[in-house]
Amino acid sequence: MADTATRTTIRAGRRAHAPFGSRTPAGTRHPLVATAMVLPLAALLVVVFGGWDAVVTQASSVGVMLGR
Template identity: 70%
Template sequence: MAFTAGRTYLRSQARKPAGPRHPLVAAAMVLPLATLLVVLFGGWDSVVTQASSVGVMLGR
């Protein structure tokens, strides 16, 4: 059997640790996909309906 534990350890040490992303970076990553899904599936009406019902539940 080949000894692979050493190589795996070296590969894991070579990666940069992933820290928390800035909220604007996260939004920039998500918004294009969300927009595409809304356009493809016609989800704008459901988003408005959900937001409206949440507003009613909160008493606004």
């Protein structure tokens, strides 16, 4: 029992790294990579739920509010 507690403590003290020998630590991602991952899902949700009209309406409202 004490042996597993020691191993857990040792593992918890190590820094997490990305798999396959990547040099960037786990949990960090370049903003462009994150954007490229999210955009297809966002586009799908806009098409499925008809959100394009809402986006246009909101953008128009912000433009009017800013005086354009």
